[in-house]
Amino acid sequence: MTQAFDAAIQQRLLESRAESALALARRLGADACEVGASVDQGIGISVREGDVETVELSRDQGIAVTVYVGARKGSASSSDAGEASIRAVVEKAMAIACHTGEDPASGLADAELMAQALPDLDVHHPWALTTDRGIELALACEAAGRGVAGIRSSDGASLSSGEGVRVYANSHGFLGSQRGSRHSLSCMLIAENETGMQRDYDYTTARHPGDLQSPEVVGASAAKRTLRRLGGRRPATGRFPVLFDPTQASGLVGHLMGAVAGGALYRQASFLCDRLGDPLFPDWFSLGERPMEIGGMASSPFDNDGVQTRDNVFIDQGRLASYMLSAYSARRLGMQSTGNAGGARNLRIDAPLTAPEVLLERMGRGVLVTELMGQGVNGVTGDYSRGAAGFWVENGEIQYPVEEFTIAGNLESMFRGLMGVGSDTDTRGSIHTGSWLIDEMTVAGG
Amino acid sequence: MTSRQHLLLDDATDILLAPGGLGLDDLDAGLDHAMGAGIDYADLYFQRSWHEGWVLEDGEVKEASYNIDGGVGVRAMAGEKTGFAYSNQISGEALAETGRTASGIVRSGKRLASAPRILVGGEARYAGVDPLTGLSAEDKIAMLKEADRIARAADPLVSQVSASLTGVHEVVLVRASDGTLAADIRPLVRFNVSVIVVKNGRRERGSAGGGGRYPMSRLRDENVAERYAKEAVRQALVNLDAVEAPAGQMPVVLGPGWPGILLHEAVGHGLEGDFNRKGSSAFAGRIGQQVASRGVTVVDDATLADRRGSMSVDDEGTPGQCNTLIEDGVLTGYMQDKLNARLMGMAPTGNARRESFAHLPMPRMTNTYMRAGQDEPADILRSVKRGIYAVSFGGGQVDITSGKFVFSASEAYLIEDGCITVPVKGATLIGNGPEAMGRVSMIGHDLELDTGIGVCGKEGQGVPVGVGQPTLKLDELTVGGTQS
Numbered sequence: 001m002t003q004a005f006d007a008a009i010q011q012r013l014l015e016s017r018a019e020s021a022l023a024l025a026r027r028l029g030a031d032a033c034e035v036g037a038s039v040d041q042g043i044g045i046s047v048r049e050g051d052v053e054t055v056e057l058s059r060d061q062g063i064a065v066t067v068y069v070g071a072r073k074g075s076a077s078s079s080d081a082g083e084a085s086i087r088a089v090v091e092k093a094m095a096i097a098c099h100t101g102e103d104p105a106s107g108l109a110d111a112e113l114m115a116q117a118l119p120d121l122d123v124h125h126p127w128a129l130t131t132d133r134g135i136e137l138a139l140a141c142e143a144a145g146r147g148v149a150g151i152r153s154s155d156g157a158s159l160s161s162g163e164g165v166r167v168y169a170n171s172h173g174f175l176g177s178q179r180g181s182r183h184s185l186s187c188m189l190i191a192e193n194e195t196g197m198q199r200d201y202d203y204t205t206a207r208h209p210g211d212l213q214s215p216e217v218v219g220a221s222a223a224k225r226t227l228r229r230l231g232g233r234r235p236a237t238g239r240f241p242v243l244f245d246p247t248q249a250s251g252l253v254g255h256l257m258g259a260v261a262g263g264a265l266y267r268q269a270s271f272l273c274d275r276l277g278d279p280l281f282p283d284w285f286s287l288g289e290r291p292m293e294i295g296g297m298a299s300s301p302f303d304n305d306g307v308q309t310r311d312n313v314f315i316d317q318g319r320l321a322s323y324m325l326s327a328y329s330a331r332r333l334g335m336q337s338t339g340n341a342g343g344a345r346n347l348r349i350d351a352p353l354t355a356p357e358v359l360l361e362r363m364g365r366g367v368l369v370t371e372l373m374g375q376g377v378n379g380v381t382g383d384y385s386r387g388a389a390g391f392w393v394e395n396g397e398i399q400y401p402v403e404e405f406t407i408a409g410n411l412e413s414m415f416r417g418l419m420g421v422g423s424d425t426d427t428r429g430s431i432h433t434g435s436w437l438i439d440e441m442t443v444a445g446g
Numbered sequence: 447m448t449s450r451q452h453l454l455l456d457d458a459t460d461i462l463l464a465p466g467g468l469g470l471d472d473l474d475a476g477l478d479h480a481m482g483a484g485i486d487y488a489d490l491y492f493q494r495s496w497h498e499g500w501v502l503e504d505g506e507v508k509e510a511s512y513n514i515d516g517g518v519g520v521r522a523m524a525g526e527k528t529g530f531a532y533s534n535q536i537s538g539e540a541l542a543e544t545g546r547t548a549s550g551i552v553r554s555g556k557r558l559a560s561a562p563r564i565l566v567g568g569e570a571r572y573a574g575v576d577p578l579t580g581l582s583a584e585d586k587i588a589m590l591k592e593a594d595r596i597a598r599a600a601d602p603l604v605s606q607v608s609a610s611l612t613g614v615h616e617v618v619l620v621r622a623s624d625g626t627l628a629a630d631i632r633p634l635v636r637f638n639v640s641v642i643v644v645k646n647g648r649r650e651r652g653s654a655g656g657g658g659r660y661p662m663s664r665l666r667d668e669n670v671a672e673r674y675a676k677e678a679v680r681q682a683l684v685n686l687d688a689v690e691a692p693a694g695q696m697p698v699v700l701g702p703g704w705p706g707i708l709l710h711e712a713v714g715h716g717l718e719g720d721f722n723r724k725g726s727s728a729f730a731g732r733i734g735q736q737v738a739s740r741g742v743t744v745v746d747d748a749t750l751a752d753r754r755g756s757m758s759v760d761d762e763g764t765p766g767q768c769n770t771l772i773e774d775g776v777l778t779g780y781m782q783d784k785l786n787a788r789l790m791g792m793a794p795t796g797n798a799r800r801e802s803f804a805h806l807p808m809p810r811m812t813n814t815y816m817r818a819g820q821d822e823p824a825d826i827l828r829s830v831k832r833g834i835y836a837v838s839f840g841g842g843q844v845d846i847t848s849g850k851f852v853f854s855a856s857e858a859y860l861i862e863d864g865c866i867t868v869p870v871k872g873a874t875l876i877g878n879g880p881e882a883m884g885r886v887s888m889i890g891h892d893l894e895l896d897t898g899i900g901v902c903g904k905e906g907q908g909v910p911v912g913v914g915q916p917t918l919k920l921d922e923l924t925v926g927g928t929q930s
Contacts, residue, residue, distance in 0.1 A: 383871050
């Protein structure tokens with residue numbers, strides 16, 4: 001059960017389709033045009049309680065075209081990238097551009113910003129994985145978790161492996177292609193005792209299959225994470241310091257980036273409007289992106305406008321040093337693109353890192369948050385209120401699991417109250433961070 | 447069998463099969479590929495959808511988009527095992543290849559034949575129309591501009607207005623080895639307005655919207671641009687005056703309609719068949735038990751006319767139904783697809799849904815609501831000494847195993863001595879599903895359904911859903927404010 005996938009052939013096919021879409025748009029009267037095309041293929045295997053549950057083979061493709069006629073714009077897309085479909089998509093985009101209003105900020109990014117350097121960032125490592133081998137790995141992962149004393153049952157282990165090609169081209173003559181791969185293995189387990197049932201999971205993900213953690217490590221870790229939740233109590237209501245573990249701290253970085261994104265700023269939908277240069281964090285904290293990092297989970301030499309990516313510093317010694325802008329949002333704000341169409345790539349913290357035990361000691365009495373639930377973050381005001389689960393800490397030591405409580409505050413005061421970043425950096429995603437200790441938030445529990 | 451089903455089938459066949467040179471008889475051959483050795487059930491799901499979206503910002507419709515999607519998903523099952531493959535080409539070769547791939551999940555056993563096709567009956571829950579064609583592009587733009595004009599005229603504090611109009615025309619055809627043949631045409635439209643108000647440097651957002659399974663022209667005829675523009679401004683202005691929300695356990699009164707998201711999170715997900723078959727739900731094995739206060743009756747109803755979550759037939763071809771989940775506080779049933787129903791020895795309930803042909807179906811909710819009670823909404827508020835009255839929410843989430851659920855208020859007020867006093871900032875409410883449902887102490891007579899904005903996510907798949915409820919009082923829930 002494997003599908004043939006030759007990334008080089010796919011890339012040439014997508015490039016020629018993108019070029020024919022551009023040529024067609026020009027023939028139909030577009031002043032400018034941009035095309036994104038992609039094809040991805042993968043396999044997803046899930047097992048549960050020692051047996052295969054699902055095997056899914058995926059193959060997705062798509063093409064999206066945006067045309068500009070004067071200051072008007074039209075967009076259309078399709079999951080079918082055949083010749084007839086490309087024609088229909090371009091024609092539809094042109095038809096839409098007859099109706100939309102003029103937008104002086106619209107159009108391609110300036111030609112001189114187009115990426116010139118297009119190095120291979122070593123992000124494509126396909127895995128010649130047979131279904132049988134995938135099943136074996138998922139079963140081994142699950143078995144390692146199920147075998148741990150106290151685990152009642154498995155909610156399943158999954159292995160997925162995929163690769164794809166992405167092409168972006170526009171009528172400046174820019175054409176960028178990138179191949180990429182991602183593989184992951186995860187395990188979810190259920191534990192039960194007289195206090196109730198708990199479920200948790202762990203996972204590993206990487207560009208290169210050789211960089212995945214072993215199935216045994218993932219399964220055992222999932223078991224540990226599940227068992228430690230049993231017997232959760234509700235913490236007292238009050239104001240306490242909160243330590244976000246690395247998986248949750250990366251969410252705080254995400255909220256910051258959402259608030260400095262050009263789209264939120266020009267819509268005035270951010271609590272960080274007009275705050276460039278202001279101190280937001282303590283002066284020992286800096287944050288930036290490394291889009292050209294070799295093998296990075298979000299590495300790319302060009303952004304979704306074709307603009308050359310670069311190492312942006314967003315927080316420099318505590319101050320808001322840069323917004324995160326695409327060509328369009330930059331024009332709306334009277335600024336320059338920062339090469340961030342499509343978001344930030346490989347965010348990295350530059351700060352003195354502290355051992356997690358030392359952060360616990362520094363916290364003294366408070367909550368360690370290992371899970372957050374719900375959408376209670378208001379990007380317009382920075383108000384933050386979310387459901388949480390984790391551990392109660394006294395005298396710098398973990399006492400017992402806590403659950404069914406909320407933590408609330410405002411992102412601005414949380415950022416200002418950052419007391420330390422842990423050395424327990426989670427490097428699995430595109431945001432690398434350790435734990436964050438926040439000086440004080442409102443905990444609502446029992 | 448009504449002629450409606452035959453007409454739908456003819457339309458679906460023309461749209462989905464004919465372009466690839468296929469007819470209904472070719473689907474039998476397609477199923478044969480999927481019914482490989484050891485496979486006991488297989489189905490083919492054909493889909494094509496056209497999605498259109500228009501967006502207004504700064505008083506101008508600067509952006510519009512159009513998306514065409516479609517293909518066939520082939521599923522082959524053996525006991526608890528499922529093999530799945532899909533293709534965005536609908537052709538004889540694609541059916542052969544995806545069928546063989548899917549059936550590779552098992553490699554030995556008996557080869558079973560498919561049952562002869564039987565066209566599934568069932569009533570129409572909405573008109574099988576293309577919702578995009580009823581309005582011209584000019585009409586659509588005019589509606590959006592109307593929303594902008596009304597929102598700006600409503601209050602001088604309004605600084606930003608964005609509005610969107612979206613529509614989906616979806617055609618599906620299901621052919622399964624148990625003989626099922628079903629077709630459906632599903633329209634879905636939505637209009638949304640979002641505003642930012644600014645006063646003395648303080649910024650707040652308000653938003654409103656709605657829609658359903660009907661033509662876009664109905665949105666214009668019902669004048670939703672004006673209604674949602676005014677509602678978004680009203681909500682934003684309320685939030686400008688909001689004070690810090692309290693923190694801790696207290697009585698909570700939920701307004702009618704969209705706050706029914708409580709039911710979706712606190713009980714709905716926990717009653718989906720897959721979680722109960724696997725024993726991972728806090729409600730597993732509890733049919734016949736009291737899981738909520740007396741007087742609480744919760745249904746999942748796919749049969750409501752023209753609602754966002756309604757389905758004439760589900761994505762396995764089972765007719766949509768109205769299923770009672772909790773009756774007078776007693777758990778009476780789960781929501782099932784064919785796989786989980788078979789493995790649990792139950793009947794499918796018409797709840798099999800999938801985001802698209804490229805996703806596997808699962809048991810999912812449709813329109814989930816609590817039936818009306820007897821209490822006067824004003825009496826419910828009067829009964830609270832100090833608590834929260836929440837009327838609008840941003841979204842929710844549940845951990846079905848521990849039963850913990852959250853939902854985040856976007857418009858809420860403080861209740862003091864039985865009166866609504868001041869608006870409070872958005873806060874997340876957290877509780878435990880079975881416990882919270884046991885704390886429902888008053889149920890209003892004012893059942894309302896939401897305006898048609900819900901999207902439910904499960905295992906990465908989003909599907910449109912509806913919720914509803916009357917005004918409700920929960921004696922105690924944890925409110926996640928900042929004022930401790």
